[in-house]
Amino acid sequence: MSRPFLAADPLWQCLCPLWSRISLLPRRLDLKPPARCVNTPPPQRQLSTRPNAPSARKQAIKLHHGGTRDSDYANRNPRVSWQKRLLPDPKPDYKTDTTRTLYDRLEVTALEGRCVDAREIAEILVRERKERPNLDIYYALILSNTSADHGAAWRVAEYLDELAAAGLEADSKICHAVLKVLAVHVDHLMRTGILEYMKGRWFEVTSKGKQDLAAGMLREGSFEQALHALDEMQGSGTEVEPWLLDLFVYTLGEAGEVSEAHAILKERHDSGEKDVSKNVWAYMLDKASAECEYDAAAFAWKNTVNLGFLNPPSGICLNVLMTASRAGDPALATDVFTHLSKRGETFTHLHYQLLLDAYLGADPPDLKRALTILTLMPQENLPPTAWQTRSLFTYLNTDPALIDTALQMLRELYTANKPIPIGALxxxxxxxxxxKDLQAALTVYKLIHTFAPNAEGPKPTFADIETFNLLLRACRTAWPPDERQASFLVSELCALRVKPTALTYDRLILVFLASGAHHLPINKAEGLRLLDYAYRHWNDMVELGWLPRFGTLEKLALDLGKVGDGRCWDVLQVCEERGKDIEGWASKGAWIKRGVEKVWAEQQAKTSAEYEGAGVLTAG
Incomplete structure (x- = not known):
């Protein structure tokens, strides 16, 4: 019988999930039998009422697995038994079985979800053995569709139509079989119709049926309804099977509802359940750490990894470490480090950075432990860089007194023979x-030599190029800009044979530009001299194959143009020739040109006005 379809708006179905008006139900859900005038329905065949049903069922199972004689031969020959297990079971000849055996085979195929075989047996019973369609046959046909690969909800709808056409009414057993199929193949309309049908006939939904209902709701994405159904089952004392609870954890986790999945798993753990699968724990740890759900990740880690129950891969461990870092849990972060260390993991800068962030994120922040981590990194040939100290930088800037406290802590660590990396200073x-405290920065710089590694003997300093770049930045941001201190730092850099970088020249140019702009209104000659030094440093930089940053080039060209210095055009010419090496030049270079042309024209007009004014005064 063909399957009728219900033409309904999907959006309307979503907005009205519990709608169950009988007039709108599709025909395939009308389980009422048609009126019969003469004949009455045949008595229903029940498997439990047939004589010797258990023995017949055992015989059918034996036949399904190869027959008694083959089994005896396999038992006498272990080698043949092993070979038989490697080969598929031969398909039995259903036509040679007795009717009673066929009914038993039908039940077995239904439980195993072999819908094709179940249909074949049913057709033999009805067409060849002249069995009248009955509830046992339709129960088996419907139940066989629990197969995830071969079953289908639409086929169940056809069986329900055939059932009604045969004048039979579905009993509670068939209704529960439909619910079991709908737990695998989602069909919201059919489930609603079956529940209404059961309600109208006072059929009580069994505990297994309630679990199938919850599973179907999970599969269709009705998470709130599924959780409500779970709460009702647990509240009424209904035993919820582990497979359903596992399904809740997996489905909610995949939907991003990690906190709900964690609540279910925690309740199972707290109740003393010992059958929780290792796969469920591993999934929870993986999903919670990937989503940075701290409570769930910490719960899964402490109850599995710390107990030796799981040995997660490095990627999951790194995610747990990141979760602990964000939550400010140094204990969990240390547990992850200990676990990785025991199996010989190679640590990276990121591992130490996350551990440091975990100590600073604690309440209250543990500054000394965080600084201690910086002293551990050089021992692993991983000297800290500016990237690993960002959280420390943010924390220390909250209170100026913390900077002096950190300096004192570093002194204590150095006294305890801990290597102090230059990155910490x-x-x-x-x-x-x-x-913008240049003098305080210079004070720390002058103390750097006192933190030199003891094994290397006394040294004038072990400052690196990052140290000098920071101090040059301080010379520019100081008020007024201190170009003399910048020149001293450059001479110091050369004396220590520290190799400058492009950023060193860039910041040196900015220092002289800022100082020149400060002196121009006060002492024009001094301002022009400083501007000339800025241009020279730019020229030296170009000869080394480097170019300043876009903003530095813009300021240099504009400042030269404002004082009528024609070298501004040289700067623009070089930028045009090497624009591909300057980030942002392709999109913003034209703005610099227009800006320089504008200030150049203003300066020329101002100069012409001054000359004309001087000529008038001379003529007068």
Whole structure:
């Protein structure tokens, strides 16, 4: 019988999920039998009422697996038994079985979800053995559609139509079989119709049926209804099977509802359930750490990895470490480090950075432990860089007194024979620079030599190029800009044989530009001299094959144009020739040109006006 379809708006179905008006139900859900005038329905065949049903069922199962004689031969020959297990079971000849055996085979195929075989047996019973369609046959046909690969909800709808056409009414057993199929193949309309049908006939939904209902709701994405159904089952004392609870964890986790999945798993753990699968724990740890759900990740880690129950891969461990870092849980972060260390993991800068962030994120922040991590990194040949100290930089800038406290803590660590990396001292300098305190930054710089590694003997300093770049930035942001201190730092850099970088020249240019702009209104000659030094440093930089940043080039060209210095056009010419090496030049280079042309024209007009004014005064 063909399957009738219900023409309904999908959006309307979503907005009205519990609608169950009988007039709108499709014909395939009308389970009422048609009126019969003469004949009455035949008595229903029940498997439990046939004599010797258990023995017949065992015989059918034996036949299904190869027959008694083959089994005896396999038992006598272990080698043949092993070979038989490698080969598929031969398909039995259904036509040679007795009717009773066929009914038993039908039940077995239904339970195994072999819908094709179940249909074949049913057709033999009806067409060849002249069995009248009955509830047992339709129950088996419907139940066989629980197969995820071969079953289908639309086929169940056809069986329900055939059932009604045969004048039979579905009993509670068939209704529960439909619910079991709908737990695998979602059909919201059919489920609603079956529930209404059961309600109208006072059929009580069994505990297994309630679990099938919840599973179907999960599969169709009705999570709130599924959770409500779960709460009702647990509240009424209904035993919820582990497979359904596992399904809740997996489905809610995939939908991003990790906190709900965690609540279900935690309740199972707290109730003393010991049958929770290792796969469920591993999935929860993976999903919770990937979503940075701290409570779920910490719960899964402490109850599995810390107990030796799981050994997660490095990627999951890194996610747990990141989760602990964001939540400010140094204990969990340390557990992850300990676990990775025991199996010989190679640590990276990121591992130490996350551990440091975890200590700073604690309440209250543990500054000394965070600084101690910086001293551990050089021992692993991973000297800290500016990237690993960002959280420390943010924390120290909340209170100026913390900078001095951090310096004192570093002194204590150095006294305890801990190697103090230059990155830790550069951090303190950067904190003073961000507060535009040049003198405090220079004070830390002058103390750097006192933190030199003891094994290397006394050294004038072990400052690196990052140290000098930070101090040059401080010379520019100071008020007034200190170009003399910048020149001293350059000479110091050369004396220590520290190799400058492009950023060193860039910041040196900015120092002289800022100082020149400061002196021009006061002392024009001094301002022009400083501007000339800025251009020279730019020229030296170009000869080395480097170019300043876009903003530095813009300021240099504009400042030269404002004083009528024709070298501004040289700067623009070089930028045009090497524009591909300057980030942002292709999109914003034309703005610089227009800006320079504008200030150049203004300067020329101002100069012409001054000359004309001087000529008038001379003539007068």
């Amino acid at each position: 550069n951090l303190l300098i950067e904190c003073h620079v961000s507060r």
